[in-house]
Amino acid sequence: MLEFQNYTAVTTVGDLLMHAARTHGKKQALVFPDRQRSFKELQAGATRMARGLRAMGVRPGDHVGILLPSSIETAEAFFGIALLGAVSVPINARFRSRELTYIADNADLVAIVTSGKVADSVNFVERLNESFPELAHQPMDAELDMDGARRLKRIVLINEDHAPGFTSADTFARGADAVREDEISHLRARVRVSDTALILYTSGTTSNPKGCLIAHEAIVRTGQAMARRYEMTEKDVFWSPLPMYHIGAMFPLCAAYSVGATYLSMQHFEAGAAMEMIERDRATIAYPTFSTFIADMIYHEDFARRDLGSIRIMNSNMAMQPASFAKSIQDKIPGIIQVGTYGMTETSGAVSTSFPSDSYESRTRRLGKPFDGLEVEIRRPDGSTCARDEVGEICVRGFSVFIAYYKDAEKTREAKRDGWFHTGDLGSMDAEGTMMFHGRLKDMLKVGGENVAAQEIESLIGGHEAVKLCQVVGRPDPRLQEVPVAFVELKPGKSTTRDDIIDFCKGKVASFKVPRDVRFIEEWPMSASKIQKFRLQEMLEGEPAQ
Structure with missing residues (x-):
């Protein structure tokens, strides 16, 4: 008789939080350098966000933009939108007027959750006014009626700012009071795992960014797969410096909550503050992922004096960095398990990652094996499968692959062919089935x-x-x-x-x-x-x- 020890309890993003809150209650769910929330508090905040958005007219299937830096409110908005059966559209906090206008139109946003000034150089009220000049002539706390954005009906401020065209936090709160919790519960029960949970926009180069439709199942199961691979438990404390409009933050959030682990985040990355937080909160899993973050930490003046010994696993992706990078970290934290990972937005995050039991050489010079349930093939330009260690295009099939590029059937057909997602990345697979990334096809020079x-x-x-x-x-x-x-x-x-x-x-x-x-x-x-x-x-x- 088979033992079903590693079954996947597939669920929606909203139910993932509800289950974690019921199971782990007062345990810390989300920690920032100066603020924190328990699972029960985060659930309450998400539910209130859902009630407020419902009062503002948001319906199941509607698209809601989140224009915020990483924050507790960002997480509340993400889960609250999911509870409604609506679709989150996290917006890069660096985007300016042209990009904001494009995404509001392309994503068919009916509402945006945002704030005013969050830093000396960041004021989202000003940016949105630059994007939509008609806002200045719209009444406060009322539905919008703008020729330049016909679908957009509300821009909700979560802080104490007030401005023409924006819905204030007080008005939003009064709206939330008027919506019963059982209405949200009813809407939550209608959400299917195959429904779209979020639209994430990939960075454009010579063209506008593309909106990836990602299902509840895709992001939740990818998180669950990583939690199993890293042998995560409720005792873990997961630190990620990636902003919450990035897939590299969203699916690890699901990974943490699938086992009741605490998630650490920061409004913006700064190497000294990051190491201070890891030391203070005793992070056990670190997910810096990208060389820019890792290098800033290694070469920071505080690196030598900080106690980072609580980290047991770090996604350092050393296979794409000089060996000296890996040695610097290993010498600093002798007991650390460094792992490599390959993934992207279109695959809801990671496709492959190392097992903690893999050899040091494999974990620091390769990018691990694909998650259970995902298939990876390395293909030649003619579509045939590459031999082991031969470099070709990485193609992926399975639960994590995005549904489509929103309103772009042509690019979807180009990327998804014969049941496979063609990533545009060059890779190879060795005899052990571990992956290696060799760059983007577009990064191949012809000399x-x-x-x-x-x-x-x-x-x-x-x-x-x-x-x-x-x-x-x-x-x-x-x-x-x-x-x-x-x-x-x-x-x-x-x-x-x-x-x-x-x-x-x-x-x-x-x-x-x-x-x-x-x-x-x-x-x-x-x-x-x-x-x-x-x-x-x-x-x-x-x-x-x-």
């Missing part, structure tokens, strides 16, 4: 007819003793089509030269892979978590070939 992976050069230069981070892009060349150019951030207190970096590469790779130029940079153009290479390429536009 004199030869294919060159930008990541190969980045990894090489990252091994230079003075280099903190490196990114490589192509610059048009009249003879060779394009040539590699390296952008380099140096470690604090270190110095080197363009010629030294180029000489460092010579003899280690084929001559056509050696960068033709090196640019030193102190601040990277960033999306929520990734360096925007197209911005680096823009810095090279119009320059003569060398």
